[in-house]
Amino acid sequence: SQELEQSPQSLIVQEGKNLTINCTSSKTLYGLYWYKQKYGEGLIFLMMLQKGGEEKSHEKITAKLDEKKQQSSLHITASQPSHAGIYLCGADRARGAQKLVFGQGTRLTINP
Amino acid sequence: GAGVSQSPSNKVTEKGKDVELRCDPISGHTALYWYRQSLGQGLEFLIYFQGNSAPDKSGLPSDRFSAERTGGSVSTLTIQRTQQEDSAVYLCASSLGPGLATYEQYFGPGTRLTVT
Numbered sequence: 001s002q003e004l005e006q007s008p009q010s011l012i013v014q015e016g017k018n019l020t021i022n023c024t025s026s027k028t029l030y031g032l033y034w035y036k037q038k039y040g041e042g043l044i045f046l047m048m049l050q051k052g053g054e055e056k057s058h059e060k061i062t063a064k065l066d067e068k069k070q071q072s073s074l075h076i077t078a079s080q081p082s083h084a085g086i087y088l089c090g091a092d093r094a095r096g097a098q099k100l101v102f103g104q105g106t107r108l109t110i111n112p
Numbered sequence: 113g114a115g116v117s118q119s120p121s122n123k124v125t126e127k128g129k130d131v132e133l134r135c136d137p138i139s140g141h142t143a144l145y146w147y148r149q150s151l152g153q154g155l156e157f158l159i160y161f162q163g164n165s166a167p168d169k170s171g172l173p174s175d176r177f178s179a180e181r182t183g184g185s186v187s188t189l190t191i192q193r194t195q196q197e198d199s200a201v202y203l204c205a206s207s208l209g210p211g212l213a214t215y216e217q218y219f220g221p222g223t224r225l226t227v228t
Binding site for chain 1: 116145147154155156157160168170171203205216217218219220221222
């Protein structure tokens with residue numbers, strides 16, 4: 001089984017709607033990263049969360065870390081076509097190690 | 113400024129041939145990582161370089177895989193006697209760290225390797 005489980009695996013929403021993607025770890029989290037990937041463009045760094053309860057926002061994207069539940073959520077408000085892509089969560093398995101393990105990704109499609 | 117660059121962007125090779133993939137990290141980044149992304153396995157860690165320290169090779173899937181980092185900058189991932197299961201996108205990333213702090217990793221666009 002995956003160390004990091006993302007849900008849903010794919011998501012189709014209408015433009016303007018809000019959405020949430022979840023990432024749950026089966027092991028202790030020392031750092032949680034969110035990336036976005038578009039075909040041929042590699043991974044784009046979105047946010048990094050380190051402390052329980054931490055919440056960060058960038059434009060219309062907000063990520064939270066629940067350290068007790070070993071879970072992170074990524075929330076997009078008023079989705080736009082530019083938000084379409086694959087969202088990946090990655091986690092550090094040891095403090096500062098940075099050998100990231102990744103979830104399988106969530107494919108987000110935005111319908112106009 | 114310039115991000116992480118990788119070359120080639122696409123590589124098609126015959127089974128049994130050797131291939132070399134190149135990564136140019138962001139200037140000043142001391143840490144460099146190689147990952148592989150395939151349909152069946154998702155994104156998985158391969159190898160990690162930090163400064164002049166011995167690389168962490170714990171993610172390399174077999175002894176056909178090796179990597180070098182020359183002068184603390186450019187890295188080359190070599191796959192010998194390629195097999196069809198080696199087909200994947202190979203991603204390189206660099207970061208300022210690590211250390212006690214945790215630094216974000218910046219990824220290159222990847223090299224798509226197809227073994228026929």
